[in-house]
Amino acid sequence: MTPIQTPILQQQLQQQYRSSSKRKLDDDDENNMLDDDLVYVRMRKQETTKTAVNSWSRGGGGVGSNGGGLLKKKSEIQFFIRMMPKGNSVVIHAYPEDTVKSILERLVELNSIPIFEQRLIFGGKQLQWEQTVAQCGIQKDSHVEHVGRMRSTEHPQAWQVVNDMVTVVYDLCRQVEVDEAAKTVKSLLTNYISLALTPKPKLDADSATSYFGIFMNSSAISVLVTLYISPFKGNKDTADCCIRHFLNCCRTSLSKIFHTQVARVALEFCKLLRRGAGTHDPLYLFCRSSLGDFLEAAEVSLASSEDQNFKGLVLVQDLFPFVRELADSLLMNLDSSNDSPSLACPLLTNIGDFTAFLVPVRTGIEQHQALRGHVPYHKLDRNGLVMEEIEYLHLLYNQLLCKIDTCLHKMEKRFVDKEMVHEENYFYPACSLYLSLLKELHKISKLYDGAPEKLRSVLMRQKTVMCLMVVKYAKRADEHQWILEHKNVTTFEARRHLAMMIFPEVKEDYEELHEMLIDRSQLLTESFEYIARADPESLRAGLFMEFKNEEATGPGVLREWFLLVCQAIFNQANALFVACPNDRTRFLPNSASKVHPLHLEYFRFCGRVIALALMHKVQVGIVFDRTFFLQLAGNPITLEDIRDADPHLYKSCKQILDMDSGFIDSDALGLTFVREVEELGHRKAVELCSGGKNIVVNSKNRAKYVDLLIKDRFVKSISEQVSHFSQGFADILSCSKLQQFFFRGLEPEDLDYMLRGSEDAISVEDWKAHTEYNGYKETDIQISWFWEIVGRMTAEEKKVLLFFWTSVKYLPVEGFCGLGSRLHIYKSHEPCNRLPSSHTCFHRLCFPVYSSMPVMEARLKVITQEHIGSSFGTW
Known part of the structure; x- marks a missing residue:
């Protein structure tokens, strides 16, 4: 990079030595000083050149070349002093024989800091009072660092560290060789951040503002950016790694109380890099993304440019350039993301940043709207958000909604053409992008009248593709629960998928599972001890189940335990629940349950068991009465x-x-x-x-x-029971606060399907279509006999046979295809007088080569009559 390639910043670096005493800084200029001047920070209005010249002329020197009509003497030397703590630079004219102390005395009149609290640093060394300018080696246009109020300032060590860092970077900008420059600057930046981590008597927002105010006022940001655009070899790489290091350390090391202030620092980096390096520069993009992270992580306070008390706050207007950049990129590339889904990957990063910047912007608009009824409209225009920006976001909402409508229409055609069946991973980035963008549009829609209706219209029009994308591509980490607020544009499959993602994923490693060893004769009591007394965290990993004195283990045994323990829980003899008169599989809490001294603890236990059954995708054959479901969802009962x-x-x-x-x-x-x-x-x-x-x-x-x-x-008569059941259910969710949201996102019938499964009679043809054979062939006579015998069984006998085979008594609503794995019939080499056996974990049924159909039917009749398995509703 040559100097002419960075005209704005490079010219400022070159001109800082010539024009420092010719300009004044008013209050508004100071607020924007990093935009107007990257290296040289001007004097305040009350510290004007004229006042300084009149004061300093008594000491034999002057601040300006023509201030107050004074003429410079030929023997005078002009040099620069960068003042602390404000970071302002001033020009000094002194004689070679002037002492350091005489210069400090002049500075006392400028900054009112006692002389004994000031010191000058040149060439990395502190200058002694008795030394002369000549002895110190100060020559024309030299730069001297001033450190003031080091003992009385609030953060003296921070001032020292940042001053040392700026000095090193200044040297690099002037092509002064510094040993291990990047390592030195990174070390100083790390030290600065570590000072923020040092325990203090009181750490609050004001102290955080004060601490990072040092970094803002010390020109550290501007000199680092100047170093980045410097034409000298190695400077760009040094600045790049140092800036990234600083922001990464702030993100990972500092608590949220600092994030608002770090956001201001990242914002200044973005402003300067955007002007000096462009919006496509990698470091600029990194800083912009970091700024988004800090905005999202902290509850960032906002202010308008007219607010007189905006110190330490982020200006709302400062965020809109980034919103516009990201929005333009999204609008430009959304179409291509559908044609080439791999191009959606970078857009996924953009949508993340877009969302982060809109978090504080939406908050500001909400605050603006809240004030509309209490403050005159013209007052809002001055002291609130700029109306143009509010209108821009509304226009952007409409543009993005129109664009996403078009994209979803194209995606639906791909579903219809079956392209996505064979290339699911290929289309994941595009579908994930669309779902993320729709989530953000959902949030924006709440800010404007009529906007939610427009979004709902698009979702209804694209209902098919929306639900397919949700079922195929919505992941646990994506947070798509917002879709449940639009239940009328979703299918059961989509609602179930989103609700199930609120549960943690069952672990596959047996060592992480919560182990239980249950005595069948003490089923309910021992199950209560294992589940009710357990730490919820251990239950969220999943369960491993064994019955005492039985060899069988694994998922099949767990499914059997769920059926048996639910049969005990909802057995009305235990007085916990009562069945509805017209449907003995539908239950609600018993208002007289307090006859049991531990009834409330048992209701919490029940909530955990039902949640665990849902998490393990086991249909237990019972459902909740509508009044019970509505209370769990927090809805009124009519x-x-x-x-x-x-x-x-x-x-x-x-x-x-x-x-x-x-x-x-x-x-x-x-x-x-x-x-x-x-x-x-x-x-x-x-x-x-x-x-x-x-x-x-x-x-x-x-x-x-x-x-x-x-x-x-x-409601009132069973409020305690419902409350404890809800607490138990919430114990199993990934986030307990989502308990009510889980039920609100479902229709009552949805939970029926998830808990009871299919109410349709078991289809033998569907059963046969999902069965494979090992040792037998589908054309073998024994297989023909088997399906003919099953076809003649009663509905209850089919359920018992299925339970014996798989430990599944109630099929999912999809039928056999919802079991997750196919069923298997194995040929056993045992004598023909032996009964069939099963491996329920693997859905295997084994039987020998029976000699005739009557023999096989007799053996199967024993299983369907005598195997443990009773249906709900017969108690």
Whole structure:
């Protein structure tokens, strides 16, 4: 790189020696000093050239070449002093015989720092008071470093370290040779960050602002960028590795309390690199990405350019250039990402940065909208966000939504043409990009009137491809739960896939699994001890199950345990749950469960067991009543929701609501706001509201009466049981806070399918189509006999045979293809009088070569009648 290739920054580096005393710095200039001047930081307005010249002329020298009308003497030497702590540079004129102390005395009038707290550094050495300018070797246009208030400043060591670093970088910019330059600068930057990690009496946002204010005010950022664009050999590489090192260390070492301030540092690096190196420069892209990380990691405070108290905050307006850059890239390349999905990989990085920058921007817009009702509109334009930027984001939303609509339409054609069936990995980057962009559009849509409807329209139009992408390409780390807010544009398969990703993934390493050894005769009690008393973290890895005195282990035994323990949990003899009158496989908590002294602990245990069954994808054959499901989702219960749970109460409430007003106002029913409850064999009256026994039900308050009656019966009476079940369920999720979200993202019927599985009769043809043979051939007579016998079995016998074969009694809603693996029939070499055997973990059924169909049928009849396996609903 030659000097002419970097005209702005290189000219500033060359001109810093000539023009330092000719310009003033007002308050607005100081805020933008790193944009206007990369190396030379000007004096404040109150420290003008004229004042300095008049003050310093008494000491025999001057600050400016023409300030105050003074003439320079031929023997004077002009040199530069970079002042600390502000980082301002001043020009000094002195005689060779002037002492260091005399120069420090002049500086006292400028910065009001006592002379004993000041020192000058030249050539890496501290100058002594008694030395003269000549003795120090200071010549024309030399640079001298000033260190002030080192003992009384808040962070004296930080000032020292950053000053030393800037000195080294200045030398490199002037082509002064420095041994192991990159190592030296990186070491100083590491030391600076380590000082932030030093324990302090009080570490808060103000102290973090003060600490990184040193880095901002010391010209460290500007000199590092100047070094990066320097034409001298090796400087660019040195600056590149040092800047990356600094930002990486800040990201990995510093707590979030510093991230807002580090974001300001990264922002300044981005501003200067964008001007000096361009928007395609690798270091600029790295700094921009780092800035996005810091913005996303910290709750970054925002301010407008008109805010008088924006010190230490990020300006909202400063973020929009990056938003525009990233948005332009997305708009330009989205089409090509569909035609060549591999091109979507760099766009995935861009969408991550795009999201990070929009986090604080959306926050600012939300704050702006919150103020609209309390502050005059013209005030918002001055002190809030710039309206042009708010309108720009709205326009961008519409453009991106239109573009993604087109991309999804093209992707749907690929699904229809079956291209993606054979090239799933090839299309992953593009589909992941589209899902990520839709998530961001979902968040933006909440900021503008009418925007959510536009997004919903696109999702509805592209429902097929959306759901296919979710099922095939949505991963646990992608956080696509937002789609569950649009349940009406999703299928059961998509909702189930997204809900299941809220669970942790079951480990394959047996050493990581939670081990259980259960006695069948003490099934519920011992299962409770293993599950309820366990650390949730150990359960999230998965379960390994054995029955005492039995050799069998593995997934098949675990599936059997889930069926048996759920049979015990929902057995009404244990008083934990009650079945709905019209569906004995549908349950809700028993309001009288407190007869069991540990009933609440058992409800937490039940929540864990159900969550673990879902995590292990075991259909246990039971479902929740709608009223129970709605409470788990945090939703209200209406009259129509209680139809299955209590048909009698539903019918009575309907009659009250439909009854003639005159009849009910005559008090013919004799109802008040009281509910009669039977508890432990005794009946008692419970008031539905304060003074309920004195409030007569009439035509005006009957709706309220019905509502309170339903809430008392299905919410209040079992609130503790539901709460503890919810806690147990949340214990198993990857994030316990998502418990309610899990249920809200599903329809009640979805959970039915996931827990009970298919309600359809077992199809022998489907069963046969998913079975393979080992030792036998499909054309063997024994195989023909087998399927003919199975075809004549009752529905219950088929379930028992399937359970004996696989430990699966309730098929997934997809049927046999949902089992995850095919079934197998093996030829055994045992005598024909032996019964069939099975290896449930591997879905293997083994039987010998029976001599006739009656013999085979008799053997299978024994299995289907005598093998342990009972259905729910027969208790």
